[in-house]
Amino acid sequence: VKLQKNTLLALYGMLEFAAQPGRQFATAEIAHKYGASLHHLAKVLGRLRRAGLVSAARGAGGGYRFSGNAKRVTLLDVVALFEAVGAKAPRGPRRELERAVDQVLAEIDETARATFGSITLETMLKIARRPKAAPGRGS
């Protein structure tokens, strides 16, 4: 699965915010950290704000802070604001082979959706902080 630049930027931003809830972040700080243009990031943050995931602070400097519930907001909640995980199959008459291929692609999409939908921001932060040798994997 490959996510678009906007979507990844939104995810990184949300995780930065969720890691320090209550702290106000300057747009420039996030933009600099992830090598995004201010204009680009502003558009992404605007969409997150309209979805109620972050709130904008007025005044000099401005900025954004986290306003979601890190235990409940999933990666899918963020990703779905920017792109459809699994585009819908095109309408119209479809050949048998096309339908069969669509079916397999849909299977992959379902798994991707379930994966994004089961990982909350808090869980994602835990994964990020975990020491490299993940417990329970490998032998």
Place this chain on the structure above:
Amino acid sequence: MNGLQVNSCGLGECLDRVEEASQWKKRKGKLGAGRGLGMACSHYVSGAAKPVHWTGEPHATAPCGWVFGLGVRPGARLRGTGTRLLEAMCAAFRRRRVTTVRTLLARDNALVLAFFRSQGMMAAPFIALEREL
């Protein structure tokens, strides 16, 4: 598995009978061009809450504990009860030298999936398959 010992599932005896009934030794390699003789076998574990095909059985490489169920009443959630229940299970597994804990969930069970994820569980290297009969 689950503290029970499986001494034999009768697979060897089963294969012997198939070999005899199919006249395997007599026919193998003698059927002419384009014709062959093959066989397949499968097994399932009965008597468990869920069929457990891929581990915990005698031929599995590492002992693995399965979480079959865990529930917290809606009104009592968000207080770490699920976390403590799972931790107690894991502690019991560890005492029996079980090194992996696994569970199987419906893909659309978002809440419980999110719970197990929050406990550090990641996708196992298996894919569940099925078909209609």
